[in-house]
Amino acid sequence: MKLNIIIISLLLSATGFSQSISTEAPSVSASAVTVPSGFLQGELSTQVSIQDNGTNPDAQFDQLPFLLVRYGITERLELRLEQNTSLNRFNGNTSYRMNHLGIGAKYSILPNDGNTNLAAIARYSPYNGGWDGNQGDITLAFSHVFLERHSVGANLGYSLFRLNPGEPNPITTMYAIPFSAVYSFQFADNWTAFGEVFGNYNELTVGDVSIFSGDNYGVDFGLQFLLRENIQLDWVSGFGLTSKYQFHSLGFNIYFDTKKK
Numbered sequence: 001m002k003l004n005i006i007i008i009s010l011l012l013s014a015t016g017f018s019q020s021i022s023t024e025a026p027s028v029s030a031s032a033v034t035v036p037s038g039f040l041q042g043e044l045s046t047q048v049s050i051q052d053n054g055t056n057p058d059a060q061f062d063q064l065p066f067l068l069v070r071y072g073i074t075e076r077l078e079l080r081l082e083q084n085t086s087l088n089r090f091n092g093n094t095s096y097r098m099n100h101l102g103i104g105a106k107y108s109i110l111p112n113d114g115n116t117n118l119a120a121i122a123r124y125s126p127y128n129g130g131w132d133g134n135q136g137d138i139t140l141a142f143s144h145v146f147l148e149r150h151s152v153g154a155n156l157g158y159s160l161f162r163l164n165p166g167e168p169n170p171i172t173t174m175y176a177i178p179f180s181a182v183y184s185f186q187f188a189d190n191w192t193a194f195g196e197v198f199g200n201y202n203e204l205t206v207g208d209v210s211i212f213s214g215d216n217y218g219v220d221f222g223l224q225f226l227l228r229e230n231i232q233l234d235w236v237s238g239f240g241l242t243s244k245y246q247f248h249s250l251g252f253n254i255y256f257d258t259k260k261k
Contacts, residue, residue, distance in 0.1 A: 003034065018213050019095075021231075021253055022233070023232060026224070027194055027236060029182040032141040043066075043068040043252075045065060049248075050247070066083075077107050080102075080123070083101050115145045135162055139157035149185060150184070153182045157178045158175070161176075162171065170206075176202035177200060178200040182194055198216075201219035202215075216242050219239065221238070230256070231253070232252075234247070
């Protein structure tokens with residue numbers, strides 16, 4: 001559950017420099033840049049995570065696939081639609097389900113054409129996983145480019161999940177405060193590498209009773225390759241520092257200028 005909160009709450013991203021695509025994949029930190037006005041961008045990725053519980057680790061395809069569609073309304077505002085399905089194996093049982101369907105928006109607080117960027121991202125999911133519940137997230141994303149090929153970024157967010165209760169069951173809620181920091185380096189014209197630390201604090205409450213609370217931390221490393229001006233491929237691998245899990249992801253990203261004849 002802790003890993004799912006991190007992955008769901010933080011929309012995956014990394015920012016290139018001369019690269020012309022700023023995606024929400026593959027890193028955990030959300031990009032602080034919006035897509036340009038009139039641009040339609042699609043981001044497709046698949047991810048497998050492994051929970052190491054001892055003798056029989058559980059493999060879970062968290063993203064099979066994860067699809068994010070972004071459209072620029074203005075130069076500083078984009079609308080977003082995302083959908084995620086998963087294939088899970090737990091105690092020898094396998095299930096396939098839609099994890100969530102979400103709608104949202106991103107607003108660039110600072111102009112996108114500067115070296116320093118700041119954006120706010122909001123998302124709402126009326127359906128979340130096999131749980132009969134809904135979830136809302138808000139994230140503040142920051143990034144800064146220096147020495148032309150280097151970039152640092154950070155995220156701080158808040159996520160609230162509410163399980164729709166049936167009588168006489170009490171209301172179940174989970175909130176999380178996710179955070180992350182990322183460093184990127186463009187080492188060739190079409191290649192960018194990055195490393196990242198991330199974590200979150202969360203608490204599960206049933207009625208007025210706190211069931212558990214705690215924090216969780218992890219790191220990841222990855223690469224982005226600009227195949228064409230409007231197509232980017234990415235890869236990332238990460239693992240937990242405070243719990244035993246790992247994840248690996250591959251992504252395909254493409255954009256179109258809908259205003260171009």
